[in-house]
Amino acid sequence: MTNDLRQADTRFAQAGDTRTSAKVSRETISAATVAVLCVLLLVGARFVSPALGSWSQVETVLILGFFLVVLSFGQGLVILSGGLDLSLPGTITLGGILATGWVGTSDPAAWYLLPVVLAACGVVGLISALGIIWLRVPPFIMTMAMSIIVASALLGYTNGSPRGAAPYVAVALMKGHVLGMPVPVVVLICFVVLGWLFQSRSVFGRYVYAVGTNVEAARIAGVPVTFSRILPYVVSAMCAGFVGIALVGYSSGATLRMGDDYLLPSIAAVVIGGSSILGGRGTYLGSVGGAILLTTLGTIISALGFEFGLRTIIEGSIVLVALLLLREELFKKLWSIRR
C-alpha cells in the first residue's frame, strides 16, 4: 500500500508539470526566435547595401520601432485578455492633437499637462471597456466605433488643420541625447523592462492572463474579473496617447491621420511575437521582438531597389513566413522530437 503510494508519488514527480513549463518555454523560444531573426536580418542586410547593418541602422530601427513597441504593449495586453483594440488610430491622434493644441510650445513648463493628455486617452479606453463589458458590444465593434467617434470629433474640433507645435518635452523625448545614446532608445529600453515586469511578473499581469484564458474560471478563482478586463483597454489607450505625443515630438506636429498606419502593424507585432489572437497566451518580449522585426524588415525592404509592388510582396511574404515558422504546432513537434 505504502509502496504503491510511493511509486505513484515518484511517477507524479517524474512526469513534471508539463502544462505550464512547456507553455512558458514555448513562449520564450518564440521570443528568442524573433530576436535571432532580427539579428540575422540586420547582418544579412549588409548584402543589400554596405551601409546597412551598422549601429546607425540599429538606431534608426529602434527610433522608428519606438511607436510600434509601445503600442504592442497595450495591444498585447488587450489581446491577452481576449479582446482586440481597434481604437488605436483615433486615440493616437487624440494624444497628438491634445499635445500640440493644449500643451504646445507656449510654456516650457507645461509638461505637467502631458499626464492629463494621457488620462484623456485613458478615458477613451475606459469607455471602450465599459461598452464591451456592460453593454456586451463585441470588442472590435466597440473599439472601432470609439476610433471613428474620436477621430471625427477631432476633425470637427480642429476644422481639419491641427494647430500648435510639438511641446519641448516631446521633442526632447524623440530628438535628445543622454550619455551619447538617443533618448528614445533609453526610454524604449526602460519601457520594455517595465512592460515586461507588469505583464509577466505583477499580480495584475497574472489577472489578465487568467481572464484571457477563461473568464469564468478566473472569477471562481477569485480574480477581480471586471477590473482585469477594463485595465488592458485603459493601458492600451494610454500607450496610444503616449505614442501620439512621441509622434508629435518626432515629426514636430500633429495631423489628423497620424495614427492610421499603426493599427494593423500593432496587431501583427503581437501575433508574430507568439501571442494567441484568442487571448490567454503570449509575452510582451515576444511582441517587442515582433515590432522590431517588422521595423527592421521595413528598413531593409526599402533599401532594395525593386519596384514598389514587388517590395510590398516581399515584405508580406517574409511576415507570413515568420508567422508560419513561429506557429506553436511547430514548437510542439520540435519539442516532441527532442523527447
Add this chain to the structure above:
Amino acid sequence: MRLNWLKTSVAAATLVAAALAGTAHSDAQDKFKIYLSLSYSGNAWQSEAANIVKALAATPPYDQQVELIENISGTDPQAQISAYESMIEAGADAVISFPISSTALNRTIKRGCDEGVLFFMYDATVTESCAYNVSYLSSGFGENTAQALVNELGGQGKIFLSRGVPGNSVDQRHTDGAMSVFSKYPGIEVVAEYYSYWDDRTTQQETAKALTAHPDVDGIWAQAGEYGAIQALLDAGHALVPMTGENSAGFRLALADPDMQAKGLKGVSAGSPPAQSGYAFKLAMEILTKARELAPQNIEYPLPWVPAADVKVCAGDSYEDGCNVFPPEKVPSSFVSEVLNPVLLPEVNVESALNGTPVAGATIQPLPADVVKASNQPGINCDPCDAPPDMYKLTKVEATVQP
C-alpha cells in the same frame, strides 16, 4: 477608410435634409445652390482648400447669393458618384469638387451637365469634357523642380525621389516630368525611390529608412511632405542637401533660415496650391451670375515658384508686399502656403484658410478677365487626346548645366 461609411451616411443625411429644406423654404429659391464635394478630409491641404471656399461663400455679396453645402465622400469613387447623383437630384446649380478619380466620375458628371449643373474640379481633374478643370497639373511641377535640383547639384549626384500615392495619376505625371529631366543627366543617379503619400510624417520615416542604406545622398526631389525629409536628415545628424518640395510653411521657413542654409539646404518650393478651389468657386459664381461667359475647358492655375532667395515671412494675415509664408506662431509646419493668392483671392486671409471664416469688411472682387487654357494631359484632363509635343518643356527655370 474606416471613416468612409460614417462620412458617407452623414453626407447622405445632410443631402436629404438639404433637399427637404430646399423645398420647404422659399428664401432658398433665390440663392444658388452650390455643393462643395471633397473626396477626403483630414489633411492640411484638403481642409485649407475647403475652408477658403467656405470663407468666400460667407463674404458679401456671395453670402446673400449662395447656399453652400459641404460633402465629404471619402477615398472611394463609388461614394463620390452617389454624392454627385444626390446633388444633381437636389437641384444643384454648381458642384465644386476635388475628384477622387479622373475617369470613374465621368458618366455621372455628364448626366449632371445635361441637367444644367456646372462641374468645377480643382487640383485633381476629370477627363469628362463637359466639366471645368481648374488645375496646376499642366504647369510642369515635376520637370521644373527636377531641373532646379539638377542645377543645384551641378548635374552630378545621388538623389532620392520622395513620391506621392502609388498608382495615382498626379504622382505619375509629376514623376514622369521629373524623370524626363533626370534621365538626360548620366551623372544623376536615383538611389532610392519611395512613396510618402504626400504626408510629412511618412516622408520623414521613409527618408530615414532610405538614409540608412544611402547615407551618401546628395539631393532630394520630393512631392508634398517635403518638410519630413528635412527632419529625417537632421535626425540622422546628416548635412542638409539641396532639395525641392511643395509649399509647406515648414519647408519655406527652412529654406529662408540662415542656420539651415549653413547646413547645406538649398532649393525651391513649388507644387499644388489649395487656392485652386477658391479660384474654381469664383469662376463658377461669375458664370452663374452672368458676369462671365466661359465654355467648359481645362484652365491652368499658375505653378507657384518660390526659390529660397524669394521666401519672405509675412507680418500680417495676408500675402502683402510679396511675402509668401506665415511664421510658426501663426500656422503649423504642415500649413500649405499657397492657399492665398493676392491677385485671384484678395478677399481671404490666413484665418480664412485655417477656420473657414470670412474677413471682416471684405467684399468679393472680380477675377482677371483672361483665363489660361491648360495643355492636354492625356488620361488626366482629357481622353482620348494627344499630348503636346513639348509636354515637358521648362517654364520656370533653365538648365544651367548641360548633360
